[in-house]
Amino acid sequence: MLERLDTQFRDSVLNGLSQDPKTLEPKWFYDAEGSALFDQICRLPEYYPTRTEAAILQERAGEIADALGEGVVLYEPGAGSLRKARIVLDALKNPAGFVPTDISATHLHRAAESLTCDFPDLPIDPVGCDFTKHLAMPAAIDKDMPVTLFFPGSTIGNFEPRQAETLLRRFRQETGAVHLLIGVDLVKNQETLVAAYDDRAGVTAAFNLNLLKRINRELDGDFSVDRFRHIALFNERKCRIEMHLESLGDQSVGIAGRRFDFVAGERIHTENSYKYSPEHFTELAANTGWGNPKFWTDTKSLFGVFLFTAAA
Numbered sequence: 001m002l003e004r005l006d007t008q009f010r011d012s013v014l015n016g017l018s019q020d021p022k023t024l025e026p027k028w029f030y031d032a033e034g035s036a037l038f039d040q041i042c043r044l045p046e047y048y049p050t051r052t053e054a055a056i057l058q059e060r061a062g063e064i065a066d067a068l069g070e071g072v073v074l075y076e077p078g079a080g081s082l083r084k085a086r087i088v089l090d091a092l093k094n095p096a097g098f099v100p101t102d103i104s105a106t107h108l109h110r111a112a113e114s115l116t117c118d119f120p121d122l123p124i125d126p127v128g129c130d131f132t133k134h135l136a137m138p139a140a141i142d143k144d145m146p147v148t149l150f151f152p153g154s155t156i157g158n159f160e161p162r163q164a165e166t167l168l169r170r171f172r173q174e175t176g177a178v179h180l181l182i183g184v185d186l187v188k189n190q191e192t193l194v195a196a197y198d199d200r201a202g203v204t205a206a207f208n209l210n211l212l213k214r215i216n217r218e219l220d221g222d223f224s225v226d227r228f229r230h231i232a233l234f235n236e237r238k239c240r241i242e243m244h245l246e247s248l249g250d251q252s253v254g255i256a257g258r259r260f261d262f263v264a265g266e267r268i269h270t271e272n273s274y275k276y277s278p279e280h281f282t283e284l285a286a287n288t289g290w291g292n293p294k295f296w297t298d299t300k301s302l303f304g305v306f307l308f309t310a311a312a
Contacts, residue, residue, distance in 0.1 A: 008130070010219055010256050017260045017268070024211055026158055026243075026271040027103055027132060030080075031214050035107040037207040039081055044203060046195040049154055052303040053183045054084055057152075060296045060305065061091035067294060067307055068148055068179055073097040073141055075175055076150040077131035082111045084152045088181070089119060096145045097123040099138060103130050132167070135174040147177040154185035154303070157240070157274040161284060164274075169288040172310055180290050180308040186301055187275045190234045197232035197241050197273070205230035208243055208270055221255040231267065243271040278304055 009028055016023040030038065042050035057064070070093040076085055079100030089095055098115075102108035105128030112126040125138040141147075149171055156164050171177065197204055208230045215221040231244040247262035254260075276284070281304070282293050290308035297304045 006218065013215055013219060013255060014258060017255070022260075022262075022266070022268045024268055024270050027130065028214065029207060029211055029271075030102070030104040030107070031210075031218075032104065032106055034207060034210050034214065035080065035104045037203060037210060040203050041199070041207060042081075042083075044199045044201065046199045047204075048192070048196060048302050049183075049185055052298050053152055053154075053305060054087060056296050056298055056303065056305045057084060057087045061087060063294075063296075064088065064181065064307060065091040065093055068092065068181075069146070070094045071096045071145065072179075073099065073145045073147045074150050075099045075101075075135075075137075075147050075177065076152075077101050077135060077171070078103070078151075078153075078155050079108060079111070079126075080153070081107075082115050084183075085150060086115065086118065088150060089122065095122060097125065097141055099125050099127060099141065101127040101129050101131055101135065103128070131171075135171060137175060143176070146179075147175050148179040148181055149175060149177040150181045152181075152183040152305075154183050154273065156182060157185055157276070158272060159274075160272070161274065165284060165288050168285060168290060172289055178310055180285070180306075180310070182285075182306050182308070184281050184304045184306060185273065185275050186297070186304050187239060187277050188302060190236070192302075193234050193241055193275065194232055197243060198230070202230075204232070204243075208245060211270060212245065215255055219256045221253065223253050223255075224251065227251055228268075238272075239275050241273040241275070242269065243273075244269050276304075278306075281306065 012025050041047050073096050079102050108126050112124050127136050209225050212223040212225045216223050227248045228245045231246050233242055235242050244267040247266045249264045252261050285308050289311045291311050292309040294307040
C-alpha cells in the first residue's frame with residue numbers, strides 16, 4: 001500500500017512553490033488523468049522514445065532473454081501501462097514472477113489485471129509505491145530468485161546525474177538485482193528533442209497543465225489553469241530538456257491554506273529529461289556498481305537500451 005500519499009503530495013507542492021525558482025516534482029504528474037495523458041503522448045508522432053525503445057526490445061528480445069537466463073523475476077519501478085514489460089516477458093524463459101510498481105496505484109492495478117489475462121501462469125505482484133523513496137519486494141517472491149530490474153522509458157533522465165547515481169545504487173541494494181535492463185534517451189539534434197516535448201496536438205501541454213488541475217482537485221487549490229502555458233526548451237549546457245509552466249500575468253494562487261504570488265512570465269519548473277551519450281551513461285552506471293554493459297540502439301541512434309550486470 002502507498003501510505004500518506006496525500007500528505008506527501010501536499011508537502012512536496014508547498015515546498016516546491018516556496019523555492020526560487022518555483023518547482024514541482026514530476027512524479028506527481030501521474031494521477032489517473034495524468035497517466036492516461038501520458039499514454040496518449042506515447043502514441044504521438046513526435047514522441048519517438050516509446051516506439052523506438054519498443055522496437056529495440058522487440059528486435060533484441062531473444063538476445064536479452066539469453067543473457068538473463070531462466071527463472072528470473074522481472075521488477076519494474078514506475079511501471080505505468082506495462083506495454084514494454086509484455087515484450088520482455090514474452091521472450092523470457094520460464095520467468096518466475098513480475099513485480100510492477102507505480103505511484104499511481106489505480107492505473108497500475110488496472111494494467112496488471114489486463115496483463116494477467118495474457119500471462120495466466122505468471123505470478124504478478126503489483127506494488128503501489130514511490131520508487132524515489134523505497135522499493136518493496138513482495139513476500140511471495142523467493143529471495144533466492146534472480147531479479148532483473150527493468151527501467152525503461154528513459155525515466156532515469158528525469159533525475160539530475162548525481163540523483164540518478166543514487167537511485168541506481170539504491171535499486172541494486174534494495175532488490176539484490178543481478179541485472180539492470182534500462183532505456184536511455186540519447187543526445188541528438190535540438191529540433192527533434194523539443195518537438196517530442198511540445199507536440200502540435202497539445203497533449204504534452206495538457207499533461208503538464210494537469211498537474212495544476214490535480215493541485216486544485218486534491219489540495220484545495222485555485223489555480224486558473226488557463227492563465228498558465230506549457231513551455232519545453234533544451235538546456236544545451238546541461239544537455240537536458242526542461243518543461244515549465246509559465247504565468248501569463250501577475251496572479252496569486254491559494255493552495256492548502258497558503259498563498260503563492262506569481263509575476264507575469266514567472267515559471268514553475270516541472271520536469272527535466274537528461275540526454276546521454278552511450279559512453280557517458282556507461283560511466284554513470286559503473287559508478288553505482290553496474291558493469292559489463294551490453295548496448296543496443298536503433299538505426300538513427302535516437303535511443304539506447306543497456307543491459308548491465310551487478311558487480312560482485
